[in-house]
Amino acid sequence: MFSDGKERFKNFTRILLTVVFTTLAIALVMIFGLTSYISKNNVSKNPDFSLQKQNTQMDENPDNPPRNIQVGYSEDNNFVADVARNASPGVVGISVLKVDSNALFDTGASQKWGIGSGVIVSPEGYILTNHHVVGGRNKKIIVSLADGRNIEGVSVWCEPVLDLAIVKIEAPDLVAVPLGDASKLKVGEPAIAIGNPLGLQFQTTVTSGIISALNRTIEITTDLGTSYMEDLIQTDASINPGNSGGPLLNSKGEVIGINTIKVASAEGMGFAIPINVAKPIIKRYVSFGEFIEPYIGVFAYDREVIKYLDGNIDLEHGIYVANIDENGPAYRSGIRTGDIITHIDGREIDTMMELRSYIYSKDPGDKVTVIYDSKGETKEVEIILAAKEGYGENR
Structure with a gap:
């Protein structure tokens, strides 16, 4: 009788201890899980939480305050x-x-x-x-x-x-898009293209990407033969047939280029003409209703193009005069094919686009001072710009 009682007591004790230990184990797991959740939640709400212990001494130094780093997308910065x-x-x-x-x-x-x-x-x-x-x-x-x-x-x-x-066009209530400065562009910054790819049924299609490269030169085939477009902006913002002539914009909504061509054999390679070359022309039309194109009479290539034409020419700075109008102002002033123009009115010139942009800001009859290298000799001449024949005509 007593042995049966002892046995029942032992069984009861084992069951009780099992329940107690099981309860404690469950409680410990719940506490651990809750602690991990709270810690993780605090870190997600405060991205700098994990850095605070490491930066305790830095935070106490008023001369070296902490930086808040924002990573990721938010609707507040949806500039596109x-x-x-x-x-x-x-x-x-x-x-x-x-x-x-x-x-x-x-x-x-x-x-x-x-x-x-x-x-x-x-x-x-x-x-x-x-x-x-x-x-x-x-x-x-x-x-x-x-x-x-x-x-x-x-x-x-x-x-x-x-x-x-x-x-x-003649129309009221027109919305003009502001013009930016292509000379300040940096590779990697955002770029937005707007246009009509494949026709008007897709009017004002918006694509976005980045500035992939600057000062690009591409070879093109025209009715007059092979030519080169230089100083172009390269972007991976999608440019398709019909986008031609539309704007390439920066994150401020300013026009930085005019979309012109896409490389058909590759994806994500579109090109735009920097807006700076057109700004003086637009200014003249707005101010005077016309633009009489000033003419210097040279066509030159920069170092990116000349290496394709003649690998023996080592051009570090300036532009190489490839063609010259023998009836034009530059020829009359002594410049010849093969000379290298380095400066105009004290400005360094490294691309034909830079030369055009500056010349377009002048009037026919204005004088410009040109520094150039001719067969190893540095020369300086004064050139009186002419009016280009047939300006404003469809060509």
Whole structure:
């Protein structure tokens, strides 16, 4: 009888101890899990939490305050949406009715519509686009505004070498997009392209990416043969047929370039013409209603191009004069093919785009001082700029 009682007591004791230890184990697991959760939650709410112990001494030093580092995306810095909203009203579609240039007097000559993009650069109705969109002989130019209006325009200036052109329309309530400074661009900063890829049915399409490279040179084939476009902005923002002439913008919504070409054999390689070369031209049209193009009479290549043309030429600075108009101002002043222009009015010149930008800020009849190297000898001459023949005509 007593042995049965002892046995029951032992069994009861074992059960009790099992329950106690099991309860304690469960409690310890819950406490550990709760502690880990609280710690993890605090770190996620305060990204600098894990750094605070390491930076205790630094935090106590008033001369070396801590830095808050923001990583990741937030709606507050969604600049692409802001740029698209503000700039899209100033981006237009351009439809051009072109005729076969070899059959201008043939009433049965084929006609076809071409589509491109443009950007309004002044409330007066000046629109910047590509020469290959509106240049050459055409019968009609229709500008399609973002608000649905379709207005006939006229090409007032074209430059095939730069692949730039200006179209003028007469219309009220136009939204102009501000112009930026392409000379301040840095590789890696954001870039936004707006245009009409594949036609007006996709009007004001927005794509974004980065500035992939600067001062790019690409070889192109034209009706006149092989040529080079230099000093271009390279971007991975998608540029497709129909985007030509549309703006490339920075994160402030400023125009930094005009989209011009995409490399068909590669993805993510689009190019834009820096806006700086067009700014003095736009300024003249807005101020005076016309632009009489000043002319120096040289065509030169920078060091990025010349190495493709002649590997024996070692060009560190300046631009190599490849062609010169023998009736032009530079030739009359003594500059010849093979000379290297290094300065104009005290400014260093390393690209043809820089030379053009400066010349375009002048008037025909203005004097400029040019420093150049000729067969190892440094020379300085004064050149009187001429007016370019046929300025403003479709070419």
